[in-house]
């Protein structure tokens with residue numbers, strides 16, 4: 383019985399060490415050097431090439447190394463009967479909260495404006511915004527979104543939440559799928575923490591931006607497919623949106639000639655808002671591996687029909 387660690391852009395050496403540190407009896411190989419293909423029961427995957435999972439006849443579980451699973455679901459070479467588990471870690475939620483708090487603090491202190499002014503040696507003070515000056519709308523209320531929205535509400539922000547099916551969360555005013563505009567109309571800041579599914583593509587568009595309260599800001603730490611890039615540029619030009627904090631992009635790395643790089647109202651971070659931490663991932667992988675070894679279902683299984 384073995385685990386195969388497969389990624390085209392993550393170095394999994396430390397992960398291999400950590401898994402073996404937790405259980406030295408588990409055989410862990412790193413793609414493309416997988417010793418006994420028939421022995422592989424679990425594939426840990428992040429940015430895998432197509433057909434990368436075809437050579438393992440006894441595969442029982444595909445474990446995503448991240449919270450997002452859209453690429454695995456789109457890979458038609460993966461047989462539908464093999465379960466897929468997502469990475470669900472407390473540290474993903476606490477790291478995401480820290481990222482959103484940082485962006486909100488920057489918004490409140492006019493960070494985009496002052497950084498632009500500094501490069502032009504311009505002295506132009508503005509009133510700092512307080513918690514109560516901003517209504518925050520969190521889109522996506524899974525583990526991470528529920529944690530983030532409730533934590534922000536506990537800090538004194540007015541927080542609204544929007545999700546596919548209506549949730550009940552203490553301190554958060556929750557809206558369901560068809561209430562998107564009614565929700566956005568009451569928000570100064572839209573925070574997307576949504577997964578990439580057919581239904582979430584292109585949700586952050588001009589129509590939505592126009593419906594928001596002023597000043598209006600976007601924080602996208604969900605997936606780049608949710609944002610219509612040209613609509614954001616237009617909304618910045620026409621002052622419908624005052625600023626955007628973007629961690630995810632349609633194509634990553636963001637192309638060097640993309641318009642976003644030159645916009646003073648856009649803060650770009652390179653998909654770092656909530657990165658899987660190796661030690662936490664190793665513990666979850668070992669737990670899921672021991673579950674499938676004893677015939678139990680893995681934790682955090684993906685519902686293929688919902689897409690997350």
Ligand code: GLV
Nearest residue numbers: 448449450656658
């Ligand atoms: C990161 O974006 C993840 O999906 O974990």
